Amino acid sequence: MPLLPTTKTAPKNSLADLTVLAYGQTKIGKTTLCSQAEGALFLATEPGLNALDVFQVPILNWDDLLNACAEISEGKHPFKTVIIDTVDNAYRFCTDYILRKFKVEHESDLGYGKGYALINNEFQRVLTKLAFLPCGLFLISHAKEMEMDSRTGKYTRVVPTLPDKARKIVLGMADMVLFCDLEIQPDENNEPRVRRVIRTKPSIYYEAGDRTGRLPETLDLDFASFVEAFNAATSAKSAAKPVTAGKPAAPAAPNK
Numbered sequence: 614m615p616l617l618p619t620t621k622t623a624p625k626n627s628l629a630d631l632t633v634l635a636y637g638q639t640k641i642g643k644t645t646l647c648s649q650a651e652g653a654l655f656l657a658t659e660p661g662l663n664a665l666d667v668f669q670v671p672i673l674n675w676d677d678l679l680n681a682c683a684e685i686s687e688g689k690h691p692f693k694t695v696i697i698d699t700v701d702n703a704y705r706f707c708t709d710y711i712l713r714k715f716k717v718e719h720e721s722d723l724g725y726g727k728g729y730a731l732i733n734n735e736f737q738r739v740l741t742k743l744a745f746l747p748c749g750l751f752l753i754s755h756a757k758e759m760e761m762d763s764r765t766g767k768y769t770r771v772v773p774t775l776p777d778k779a780r781k782i783v784l785g786m787a788d789m790v791l792f793c794d795l796e797i798q799p800d801e802n803n804e805p806r807v808r809r810v811i812r813t814k815p816s817i818y819y820e821a822g823d824r825t826g827r828l829p830e831t832l833d834l835d836f837a838s839f840v841e842a843f844n845a846a847t848s849a850k851s852a853a854k855p856v857t858a859g860k861p862a863a864p865a866a867p868n869k
Contacts, residue, residue, distance in 0.1 A: 624825070625788075626847050628840065629693045629749040631825070632786055634700075635811075636754040636773040637793030642809055642834050644698055646793070647751045649836035652693030656681055658702035668692065675710035675735075678703060682743060694749040701754050704779045707736045729778065737782045744786055752783060756792070761817075771819040784820065789813065792821040793834055809834035 625631055629651050635643045647653065648667050655662060655669035656678060662669055670681045678697075685695060697703050711732045712718065720728030744750050754773035761770045771792065773780055784790060792812040800806040812821045813828040827846030832838050 650694040654692040675706040700752040
């Protein structure tokens with residue numbers, strides 16, 4: 614059977630098809646935001662869901678995560694969005710799993726670079742498998758400040774709290790990187806008012822991004838606003854799609 618495609622893959626038009634990283638300072642509302650995703654199931658690697666009415670699986674180690682992922686993969690469930698809260702703890706569990714498996718106390722005990730490679734490969738393998746399932750994947754992380762160097766001097770950048778290698782893995786697979794932040798604006802009396810926002814576009818001062826191109830640069834930290842903005846842009850793109858006449862048929866797949 615031929616492996617090469619004969620038609621293009623259509624863009625994903627549902628949030629339940631995407632991989633999203635949401636990060637920000639503690640208690641800003643990341644978990645509450647993600648809890649409102651369609652058919653949400655939390656893989657809870659740390660406490661913090663006591664105030665929310667959600668479906669959750671307590672994850673105390675990497676084996677727990679593997680077992681939950683295996684059951685999710687079977688598809689015999691109603692859930693449409695898997696949420697790992699937090700992905701930072703999931704990475705720590707992955708590290709502990711590899712160290713126990715090879716009976717060492719530290720990654721460096723396995724030789725130059727080998728321990729880190731084993732951990733990162735296992736971490737990426739499991740997240741990639743989840744991302745390819747027919748459901749959304751939301752990853753929650755905390756935020757930290759890093760001092761960066763540039764040609765004009767030093768500056769501070771806010772990034773997820775994952776270790777560098779794990780952060781690159783997550784950023785590379787995420788369709789959206791949502792920075793949950795606080796914005797101070799004057800109210801009608803010119804008094805400062807704090808607004809919780811989601812930042813979606815890249816900046817030298819924080820990590821963010823939106824591969825779908827459907828979100829505004831800043832929106833309220835509110836799931837209804839998030840969905841409305843995404844769906845509005847999706848509808849606008851569909852309406853603006855040009856109709857072509859006489860489009861040639863896709864080439865027939867070559868015979869083996």
